[in-house]
Amino acid sequence: MTTLVSASVPLQSRAQRAQAASEDRRLAALQSVDMFSVLSEPDLRRMAESMVERQYPAGSAIVHTDDPAGGHFFIVAEGEVAVVVETTEGKETVLATLQAGDFFGEMSLLDESPRAATARAVKPARLMLLRRDDFRRHLRECPQMAFAMLVEMNRRLRQSNRKVAGLSYRSMHARVAGAVMGLMEEKGVRQREEGIMRVVIRNRPTQKFLAEMAGTTRESVSRTLALWGRQGLLRAKGRDLFILEEERIKAMQC
Helix, strand or coil: CHHHHHHHHHHHHHHHHHHHHHHHHHHHHHHCCHHHHHCCHHHHHHHHHCEEEEEECCCCEEECCCCCCCCEEEEEEEEEEEEEEECCCCCEEEEEEECCCCEECHHHHHHCCCCCCEEEEEEEEEEEEEEHHHHHHHHHHCHHHHHHHHHHHHHHHHHHHHHHHHHHHCCHHHHHHHHHHHHHHHHEEEEEECCEEEEEECCCCCHHHHHHHHCCCHHHHHHHHHHHHHCCCEEEECCEEEECCHHHHHHCCC
8 A cells, every 4th residue: 555655646746747837838828928918927827727738730720711709819839820811812811920929819709700810830839728708807807908909909900901902012023022021020030141140031931831921822932032042132041041132122012
């Protein structure tokens, strides 16, 4: 009997450590979101207790356009998620790429309408999920959080409107330039190369994904990037993309 009790202690300890690590990850995910900065640590811990953690492999869909209302609010803890809509021509356009600290899925939980866009994992992603009832309860209990969410939703709406409007009248080169500059703002890192400060986009997306961001075809993106490479505007090296002439590419967006 003594042997059995002694053997169970380390097993219980490991379970407790795993639970504590999971709670820490959920709390860290909440703390990475600017919107939740208005919450006290006790409030954050209570919210973290309501969340569940899920893993999504690259390429997998998280939610689909027109999925029924309900479900969850999502926080990206690790990886990368693309939010896409389908155009009238049947092509997908990327509205946003989300990384650690970003969130999505709130619209359907607020107005109880079907999902307005598809979200899929671009890279293996670890997400924290909060059920609709818990999400709404926290909004009711914290007006500051509700206001912060309104500000963020307004920012996203303006960004999406500019993107969709730009796709309707800009040339193909302008759209590709806009997509490259969007990637640069989201993922670009400035570093010194050959004595000059350059912007490098680490682990650049595929040309197909870039085409979805620009609302064009993969072949058009391939030809455009090859042309800009010959002109010395940018250079691909492995999975990295170096922006050599940032101002010239930025000017092409108009």
